[in-house]
Amino acid sequence: DRYFPEYxxxxxxxxxxxxxxxxxxxxxxxxxxxxxxRGVLAHWKTEIKQGVxxxxxxxxxxxxxxxxxxxxxxxxxxxxxxVLLEQYELYSKQEEQxxxxxxQILEHIPGTQEMLSIPxxxxxxxxxxxxxVGDLEKYDHGQQIIRLAGLNLTENSSGKRK
Numbered sequence: 001d002r003y004f005p006e007y008x009x010x011x012x013x014x015x016x017x018x019x020x021x022x023x024x025x026x027x028x029x030x031x032x033x034x035x036x037x038r039g040v041l042a043h044w045k046t047e048i049k050q051g052v053x054x055x056x057x058x059x060x061x062x063x064x065x066x067x068x069x070x071x072x073x074x075x076x077x078x079x080x081x082x083v084l085l086e087q088y089e090l091y092s093k094q095e096e097q098x099x100x101x102x103x104q105i106l107e108h109i110p111g112t113q114e115m116l117s118i119p120x121x122x123x124x125x126x127x128x129x130x131x132x133v134g135d136l137e138k139y140d141h142g143q144q145i146i147r148l149a150g151l152n153l154t155e156n157s158s159g160k161r162k
Contacts, residue, residue, distance in 0.1 A: 032064035
């Protein structure tokens, strides 16, 4: 970002709980510096019990003191970030609700629990698959689903050639 370009070097993911808290409460280097290491850590400890410690707070403070970010327009930047974070939280909640509803629907469809037990297969994959093929009971054989996909997965061989 233009205002705190060193921020990504402190956190592996901006979506982590500590990162989101930092962006909400002290999004600019000046605010991090005014909070100090102990203030940042104390704020994190109000909601996060594990995963953040003094070292992370020190890294954030050090990054803030060495920041080369813009110092003009900070009020607008804070407002923009607050709006974006609100949108992110809204979309995250909506995604959770959609996934819960999809799981609720899938629980009533025969065969989905078996499909969910396959490693790497999740709710979205199964929902998309069932949306495409429809009721599995209308198929007598797996080959019919393969044909529906437009695939002809047969070995073409004659004599010595494969």
